[in-house]
Amino acid sequence: MAPAVEMVDATVVTTTGLPLVRYRNLTRAPGEPLNTATVRPLRPLLVEREEADGVRRLAPVNPVSRFRWISGLDRVEVPGDLVAQAFLDGQGYAAQVLQAFDANRDGRIDEQELRLDSAAKVDLVARRLRALGVSEPTIEGTLEVYPLSHGVPARERALRDCTACHAGSSRVAEDFLIAGYLPGGTPPRPREGSKVELAGLLAIQSDGSLMLHRDQDSAPTDLHVLGHSRQGFTNTLGFALFVAVALGVSAHGIMRVVLRKMRSGADTHATGGSKGKEYVFGSYERIWHWTMAFSGMVLIVTGIVIHKSGDRAIIDLPKAVSLHNVFAVVLMANAFLALFYHLTTKAIRNFIPEPKGFLGRVLSHMEYQTRGIFFGGPHPVNAPGHKLNPLQQVTYLGLLNFLFPLQIVTGVLIWTVGNWPSAATALGGLHYLAPIHNLGSWLFLSFFVLHVYLVTTGRTPTEHLESMLTGYQPLDAEEPTP
Numbered sequence: 486m487a488p489a490v491e492m493v494d495a496t497v498v499t500t501t502g503l504p505l506v507r508y509r510n511l512t513r514a515p516g517e518p519l520n521t522a523t524v525r526p527l528r529p530l531l532v533e534r535e536e537a538d539g540v541r542r543l544a545p546v547n548p549v550s551r552f553r554w555i556s557g558l559d560r561v562e563v564p565g566d567l568v569a570q571a572f573l574d575g576q577g578y579a580a581q582v583l584q585a586f587d588a589n590r591d592g593r594i595d596e597q598e599l600r601l602d603s604a605a606k607v608d609l610v611a612r613r614l615r616a617l618g619v620s621e622p623t624i625e626g627t628l629e630v631y632p633l634s635h636g637v638p639a640r641e642r643a644l645r646d647c648t649a650c651h652a653g654s655s656r657v658a659e660d661f662l663i664a665g666y667l668p669g670g671t672p673p674r675p676r677e678g679s680k681v682e683l684a685g686l687l688a689i690q691s692d693g694s695l696m697l698h699r700d701q702d703s704a705p706t707d708l709h710v711l712g713h714s715r716q717g718f719t720n721t722l723g724f725a726l727f728v729a730v731a732l733g734v735s736a737h738g739i740m741r742v743v744l745r746k747m748r749s750g751a752d753t754h755a756t757g758g759s760k761g762k763e764y765v766f767g768s769y770e771r772i773w774h775w776t777m778a779f780s781g782m783v784l785i786v787t788g789i790v791i792h793k794s795g796d797r798a799i800i801d802l803p804k805a806v807s808l809h810n811v812f813a814v815v816l817m818a819n820a821f822l823a824l825f826y827h828l829t830t831k832a833i834r835n836f837i838p839e840p841k842g843f844l845g846r847v848l849s850h851m852e853y854q855t856r857g858i859f860f861g862g863p864h865p866v867n868a869p870g871h872k873l874n875p876l877q878q879v880t881y882l883g884l885l886n887f888l889f890p891l892q893i894v895t896g897v898l899i900w901t902v903g904n905w906p907s908a909a910t911a912l913g914g915l916h917y918l919a920p921i922h923n924l925g926s927w928l929f930l931s932f933f934v935l936h937v938y939l940v941t942t943g944r945t946p947t948e949h950l951e952s953m954l955t956g957y958q959p960l961d962a963e964e965p966t967p
């Protein structure tokens with residue numbers, strides 16, 4: 486809430502004999518003093534900065550350009566009073582200066598006019614400086630970036646509008662005005678050894694101003710701002726896999742329906758009467774299954790919201806993040822309890838493939854899924870005492886031993902980025918963690934589609950679903966829920 490300088494133009498002087506100073510956030514009438522001007526809140530430039538604890542964070546900075554006359558071979562700055570003498574005589578601006586600068590001929594040089602924006606003006610002032618004994622006067626500009634560390638509130642009072650950063654068009658990549666005009670057309674040189682780097686391109690606009698352009702498609706340097714940064718490779722790979730699975734099950738499903746229609750009448754296999762019921766899923770198994778399913782779905786939906794935040798989301802980012810965290814804990818607790826249950830009751834055997842005849846069973850199940858299922862062929866049998874078929878066992882082994890741990894570890898680390906940044910920074914920060922977590926989510930989503938589809942492959946489309954709800958399945962059903 487204080488005036489922030491945009492540029493100090495010491496190539497000209499105001500009537501007070503001092504350099505012209507332009508502010509970023511002031512509205513004032515011509516000649517109005519600073520202390521009565523209206524100050525607007527500063528919208529600082531946000532750049533990535535390494536802080537004292539070694540963590541790279543987004544920090545507000547203010548770039549200030551300074552332009553001045555320098556002289557001679559040793560390029561020393563021309564003293565301010567000499568520049569003032571070049572512009573002023575006893576009464577105000579010298580007649581020659583007024584003549585050259587007062588474009589609207591109102592007898593004054595206002596702020597728009599008081600700038601070296603033409604070769605004629607530059608030549609005039611250079612000539613007057615030489616007359617005052619300055620050798621080879623030339624214009625030089627420097628750019629200094631000041632970190633704003635005073636008056637920056639704690640995170641409790643930080644910007645509430647998450648989508649200012651976490652959205653496709655984000656403040657972390659927005660263009661920023663460096664200098665409103667360039668005296669003598671001289672761009673300022675960034676000071677060497679500066680602690681703040683401006684990642685972007687400095688470009689002179691058609692109106693003569695200098696802009697910092699940043700790449701809208703990526704965050705500056707290494708930051709990964711959820712909802713804004715896209716890691717192209719993992720995202721495309723995950724999406725391609727998902728599409729492949731979705732197309733695969735659609736084709737499989739359509740073929741099943743079409744061929745069943747053609748077969749109907751001739752074959753009664755699919756509608757054969759049931760010979761009674763068998764209890765296959767205990768109440769605990771059903772509870773953990775549906776807890777897992779529900780928390781998984783909440784994680785997928787909130788994950789999509791976080792991934793695409795800012796684009797008309799169904800819930801806002803803070804809610805999505807809280808829900809995602811809460812259900813991640815629910816899922817982890819559920820997974821842990823289920824592991825405990827499966828170990829202590831030896832139900833874990835269902836998940837571990839029976840080595841004897843494993844390959845043969847895999848092949849017969851693959852053959853069934855690609856041939857028999859379409860023609861009403863018999864369902865291959867599982868290894869004795871195994872509820873899951875070998876294809877399911879392999880899938881679940883991958884899911885439980887690889888995908889679950891991967892998502893849990895990367896998820897927990899993403900969460901620590903906000904709480905113990907130095908720990909996550911050691912692992913490369915969100916820049917690496919987020920894309921891996923994202924790829925894992927695509928794998929989950931692909932599994933989910935496949936799983937829901939396979940549920941419908943019982944003798945009737947809802948048979949498997951019913952058994953996971955009631956615990957019972959018909960005695961002559963070939964196998965329980967996939």
Ligand code: HEC
Pocket residue numbers: 531542543644645646647648649650651656707708709710711802803806899900901902903904914915916
């Ligand atoms: C001024 C820009 C900005 C705003 C506003 C902002 N964020 Fe962030 N956010 C960031 C940056 C930068 C990171 C860290 C990127 C990195 O570490 O690579 C981040 C990281 C995160 C993360 C991942 C790390 C963690 O803490 O788990 C979450 C979640 C997050 N923000 C949520 C939010 C929510 C919710 C809001 C709104 C209340 C919000 N952000 C507002 C810039 C912003």
